[in-house]
Amino acid sequence: MGLNSLYLKQERDAEWRAELRKKTKNKDRMLINRVSMPELEPEIRVNYQDREVNSGLTREMAMQEAIRCMDCANPTCIEGCPVSINIPKFIKNIERGEIQQAASVLKETSALPAVCGRVCPQEKQCEAQCFYVQKLNKPAVAIGHLERFAADYERENGEMSVPETAESNGIKVATVGSGPAALSFAGDMIKKGYDVTVFEALHEIGGVLKYGIPEFRLPNNIVDKELENLQKMGVHFETNFIVGRTASFDDLKEQGFQAFFIGSGAGLPRFMNIPGENYNGILSSNEYLTRVNLMGAQYDETDTPVLHGKRVAVVGGGNTAMDSVRTALRLGAEKAMIVYRRSEEEMPARIEEIKHAKEEGVEFHNLCNPLEYYGDEKGRVSGMKLIRMELGEPDASGRRRPVPMEGSEFEMDVDLVIVAVGVSPNPLVPSSLKELNVTKWGTIVVDENNMQSSIPEMFAGGDIVRGGATVILAMGDGRLAAEKMDHFLQEKYTVN
Amino acid sequence: MNKVVKKEFFSEKVVRLVVEAPLIARARKAGNFVILRVGEKGERIPLTIASADAEKGTIDLVAQVVGVSTSKLAELEPGDYITDLVGPLGKPTHIEKVGTILAAGGGVGVAPLLPIVEAFKKAGNRVITVLAARSKDLIILEDQMRQWSDELIVMTDDGSHGRQGLVTAGMEEILQREKVDECIVIGPAIMMKFAALLTEKYKVPTQASLNSIMVDGTGMCGACRVSVGGKTRFTCVDGPEFDAHHIDFDEMLMRLGGYREEEREALERYHLQHKLVEK
Ligand SMILES: Cc1cc2nc3c(=O)[nH]c(=O)nc-3n(C[C@H](O)[C@H](O)[C@H](O)COP(=O)(O)OP(=O)(O)OC[C@H]3O[C@@H](n4cnc5c(N)ncnc54)[C@H](O)[C@@H]3O)c2cc1C
Ligand SMILES: Cc1cc2nc3c(=O)[nH]c(=O)nc-3n(C[C@H](O)[C@H](O)[C@H](O)COP(=O)(O)OP(=O)(O)OC[C@H]3O[C@@H](n4cnc5c(N)ncnc54)[C@H](O)[C@@H]3O)c2cc1C
Ligand code: SF4
Ligand code: SF4
Ligand code: FES
Numbered sequence: 112m113g114l115n116s117l118y119l120k121q122e123r124d125a126e127w128r129a130e131l132r133k134k135t136k137n138k139d140r141m142l143i144n145r146v147s148m149p150e151l152e153p154e155i156r157v158n159y160q161d162r163e164v165n166s167g168l169t170r171e172m173a174m175q176e177a178i179r180c181m182d183c184a185n186p187t188c189i190e191g192c193p194v195s196i197n198i199p200k201f202i203k204n205i206e207r208g209e210i211q212q213a214a215s216v217l218k219e220t221s222a223l224p225a226v227c228g229r230v231c232p233q234e235k236q237c238e239a240q241c242f243y244v245q246k247l248n249k250p251a252v253a254i255g256h257l258e259r260f261a262a263d264y265e266r267e268n269g270e271m272s273v274p275e276t277a278e279s280n281g282i283k284v285a286t287v288g289s290g291p292a293a294l295s296f297a298g299d300m301i302k303k304g305y306d307v308t309v310f311e312a313l314h315e316i317g318g319v320l321k322y323g324i325p326e327f328r329l330p331n332n333i334v335d336k337e338l339e340n341l342q343k344m345g346v347h348f349e350t351n352f353i354v355g356r357t358a359s360f361d362d363l364k365e366q367g368f369q370a371f372f373i374g375s376g377a378g379l380p381r382f383m384n385i386p387g388e389n390y391n392g393i394l395s396s397n398e399y400l401t402r403v404n405l406m407g408a409q410y411d412e413t414d415t416p417v418l419h420g421k422r423v424a425v426v427g428g429g430n431t432a433m434d435s436v437r438t439a440l441r442l443g444a445e446k447a448m449i450v451y452r453r454s455e456e457e458m459p460a461r462i463e464e465i466k467h468a469k470e471e472g473v474e475f476h477n478l479c480n481p482l483e484y485y486g487d488e489k490g491r492v493s494g495m496k497l498i499r500m501e502l503g504e505p506d507a508s509g510r511r512r513p514v515p516m517e518g519s520e521f522e523m524d525v526d527l528v529i530v531a532v533g534v535s536p537n538p539l540v541p542s543s544l545k546e547l548n549v550t551k552w553g554t555i556v557v558d559e560n561n562m563q564s565s566i567p568e569m570f571a572g573g574d575i576v577r578g579g580a581t582v583i584l585a586m587g588d589g590r591l592a593a594e595k596m597d598h599f600l601q602e603k604y605t606v607n
Numbered sequence: 608m609n610k611v612v613k614k615e616f617f618s619e620k621v622v623r624l625v626v627e628a629p630l631i632a633r634a635r636k637a638g639n640f641v642i643l644r645v646g647e648k649g650e651r652i653p654l655t656i657a658s659a660d661a662e663k664g665t666i667d668l669v670a671q672v673v674g675v676s677t678s679k680l681a682e683l684e685p686g687d688y689i690t691d692l693v694g695p696l697g698k699p700t701h702i703e704k705v706g707t708i709l710a711a712g713g714g715v716g717v718a719p720l721l722p723i724v725e726a727f728k729k730a731g732n733r734v735i736t737v738l739a740a741r742s743k744d745l746i747i748l749e750d751q752m753r754q755w756s757d758e759l760i761v762m763t764d765d766g767s768h769g770r771q772g773l774v775t776a777g778m779e780e781i782l783q784r785e786k787v788d789e790c791i792v793i794g795p796a797i798m799m800k801f802a803a804l805l806t807e808k809y810k811v812p813t814q815a816s817l818n819s820i821m822v823d824g825t826g827m828c829g830a831c832r833v834s835v836g837g838k839t840r841f842t843c844v845d846g847p848e849f850d851a852h853h854i855d856f857d858e859m860l861m862r863l864g865g866y867r868e869e870e871r872e873a874l875e876r877y878h879l880q881h882k883l884v885e886k
Contacts, residue, residue, distance in 0.1 A: 312693065312823075312825050313693075313823065314644060314651075314691040314693070350691070351691050351692060351693040352693070353693060353694075353825065356634065356694070356695055356696065357630050357631065357634060357693070357694065357695075358630055358634065359634075378825070378827040379826050379827065380827070380828065380829045382829065382832075382839060384839065388839070389832060389834060389839065389858055389862065390861075391861065391862060391864070391865035394828075394829065394830065395828060395829040397827055397828045397829065398822060398828035398829055398830045401822055401823065401827070401828055402822065406650065406651070406822075407648070411876065412648055413648040413649075413650070414646075414648060414649050414650035414675050414676055414679075414873060415650040415651070415822075416650075416866045416869030416870060416873065417869070418865075418866070418869070489861075489864070490861035490862070490864065490865075491865075537825070537826065537827070538826065538844070539825060539826065
């Protein structure tokens with residue numbers, strides 16, 4: 112920590128920043144209202160699966176918002192960011208109009224800034240720790256919006272800077288999976304001079320960023336641009352390759368791979384195991400979103416089909432549930448409903464997604480839980496039985512536990528149900544490595560100081576370690592693993 | 608991208624493709640399958656690896672043309688590429704020396720049955736095989752099957768080849784005649800359902816290989832779920848073979864029809880496009 116705060120102080124002492132601080136009094140900075148993100152009108156956007164809801168700040172808006180940040184001597188915001196982005200440094204660069212430099216600051220620590228600016232639950236992370244929230248009881252500086260602005264600006268204006276890479280050291284390392292954990296690991300290792308290959312089971316790189324999060328929140332071309340950057344730096348990508356099946360870890364070691372980063376995600380959908388759940392028209396959010404986001408099933412010219420519902424119920428209250436219900440609206444649902452067993456306060460989804468869903472006309476049936484499904488003569492779901500819930504004592508997670516209210520059962524007509532009640536770790540890798548330590552939930556056990564598993568040359572991070580978590584936590588794990596694997600390999604090579 | 612090196616038609620609607628896939632050819636075991644996609648707009652579909660040549664680095668796929676994706680696959684010529692191909696997927700068949708094996712294949716189910724029959728024979732079992740189809744020209748791989756079977760019975764619905772009758776008639780004859788230790792059936796769901804009812808009567812342990820609808824094939828989506836012994840299982844990672852006496856075949860048949868309307872529309876669009884192109 113000592114080194115970090117020294118670096119932050121040194122950066123903050125830079126002449127241009129001292130000048131900026133003097134230019135505007137904090138009192139005046141505090142008078143500015145937080146910027147609001149321009150958005151596509153709800154009536155328009157519900158017709159397009161692939162048009163982004165947030166349209167991004169203008170340069171003027173961003174520079175104005177940047178003034179709000181007081182360039183604190185003790186920037187607590189950074190502590191809220193899992194990859195420790197130097198937040199005041201990038202924001203002050205926006206304030207003085209050096210947007211390109213702001214983008215470079217982001218890239219010092221984040222491999223995918225345009226992605227995080229869009230999907231991070233900022234209100235729980237960096238922005239929650241901002242001085243405005245902590246001490247002034249005012250809305251935080253819009254760190255996420257500014258981050259997105261800087262990254263987009265760089266992409267849209269002029270050349271994307273390709274970060275410098277060290278001279279090749281010829282040591283081969285690989286990732287299992289290509290989600291945010293693996294990509295940020297790959298970005299850091301290629302910078303350190305390693306020969307990096309990313310292995311991905313699906314036919315597209317990106318993990319959940321591609322098959323899960325819809326284009327109205329995260330356009331695929333933005334992910335692709337960031338991937339292009341990695342490719343330019345020299346990362347090899349191998350799609351349609353399942354590590355442990357297409358080739359074993361031993362095969363890969365024989366080919367010269369010295370160490371692995373497992374970022375295989377939490378891709379196994381959970382169902383509720385209630386009667387009727389296997390009727391047609393009841394599917395996991397993973398299936399629904401994959402058909403649409405990865406396979407483009409909503410377009411006539413693609414071969415993959417998707418079911419269209421008129422009355423759609425989505426079970427769950429996380430980001431996945433919001434993405435599914437809003438996708439259903441865009442695919443023509445007349446009624447799109449969230450069924451969630453707790454109250455809105457406990458919903459794990461980003462606040463912005465809940466707000467957007469409401470604006471678009473999604474109905475919220477909170478404090479309700481499905482008990483059973485009914486089908487028609489063809490086996491397609493036609494209705495569901497639910498029960499009302501109330502919140503009881505807090506459970507192990509600290510959230511108040513939902514308990515069914517006896518006698519409150521009721522029925523609803525539905526013709527499509529998306530189950531979004533969580534995911535479990537993908538068992539493909541653990542099942543192919545008997546010596547790997549896993550928890551009873553199937554997550555890989557790692558030393559959290561260095562992300563190393565019970566097999567020394569295997570590091571792991573992201574959802575396969577944490578269960579379902581976030582993009583930025585996955586990226587933080589990838590970075591830490593890269594740093595520690597580098598030490599591990601350097602030690603090994605100097606000893607031998 | 609995987610290159611098609613050879614192609615032949617077994618019948619008007621059944622095609623065999625030999626495809627370059629060196630890693631899969633080396634890693635695959637009997638019972639494994641692949642998922643492939645033809646074209647950038649293509650759908651991911653599962654096909655069993657009918658056989659493989661590890662030295663040449665190729666795998667054989669045998670596909671019955673039923674809809675858009677299998678039509679596109681059958682149109683590929685040697686030298687063309689399959690856009691995406693991933694595998695080997697699924698649990699391999701549990702092969703052991705158990706004594707006498709009764710293997711029953713219906714329609715295109717004969718293709719995935721071939722490597723299993725071969726493996727059981729090589730493990731030292733006596734293998735009796737029953738092949739069935741609607742008519743003579745739909746019977747495939749008869750010679751290859753004969754090579755690995757101690758006895759081979761062919762059944763056709765119309766009697767145009769072998770004996771007339773359903774696959775179950777051929778099976779029952781054997782079950783009545785001698786003690787069978789294990790049975791494996793692969794074919795249309797409805798055939799597997801009746802085969803399972805039959806072997807249950809004779810108390811012969813039976814495996815069926817299911818052809819559920821799939822998307823990713825890695826356990827990620829749950830499209831392929833089936834009920835086995837009252838529990839939900841994923842065909843792609845827990846299967847494709849399950850204890851036939853515990854499979855809920857009626858539910859499976861229902862789920863296979865889950866996208867029928869969409870598939871029909873897609874096929875119509877496809878035929879229309881073809882007509883336009885031909886004109
Ligand atoms: C619909 C949805 C919306 C979400 N919204 C948000 C959000 O707004 N904000 C947020 O922060 N988080 C969100 N999340 C969570 C976030 O996406 C995940 O926490 C994050 O993607 C985890 O990253 P990862 O790198 O661990 O794995 P993943 O992104 O899951 O990627 C793992 C990849 O590994 C591949 N793989 C698995 N096994 C193998 C193998 N053996 N060989 C090769 N490849 C393999 C998989 O195919 C997959 O592509 C959302 C998740 C979903 C599903
Ligand atoms: C493990 C496994 C192994 C298989 N092996 C073979 C094989 O060796 N040879 C062979 O000819 N067929 C095999 N099949 C079936 C084959 O996958 C389907 O016939 C094919 O997907 C149909 O696609 P289509 O677009 O041509 O037809 P469509 O018009 O899309 O569908 C026709 C019927 O095929 C089934 N089907 C549709 N989409 C899928 C899908 N994505 N996955 C699975 N089934 C689907 C449905 O029952 C549908 O009603 C296998 C299936 C599984 C699950
Ligand atoms: S990466 Fe996420 S947590 Fe970190 S500063 Fe950006 S938005 Fe905040
Ligand atoms: S805590 Fe808030 S005001 Fe202070 S430096 Fe960070 S973003 Fe700026
Ligand atoms: S095909 Fe997706 S889980 Fe089996």
